[in-house]
Amino acid sequence: MKIISISDIAKKPSILDNLDDIAQIVNKKTREVKGIFISSKDLPYFEQLLEELEYRKWAAKNRGLGKLSDEDDLLEEVREEMIRKVPE
Secondary structure (H helix, E strand, O other): EEEEEEHHHOOOOHHOOOOOOOEEEEOOOOOEEEEEEEHHHHHHHHHHHHHHHHHHHHHHHHHOOOOHHHHHHHHEEEEEEEHOOOOO
């Protein structure tokens, strides 16, 4: 996993165009991770996880409207789905 600073992206946004790896976007001063960059070619592997994360954020804002699944269950489901999608 690569580490790219926010200032590097601000100076040269095209740095993301050639990135094939997963990258952490960090604030160099505080060393705080601000986000994760995933290439769009890998999006199919992460779609289920992204949908679940969106749902969890919605559910957290709307407490009482739905019950969240166990986090370990989510990670296990995503892992199994990714294994099924990766060509052997």
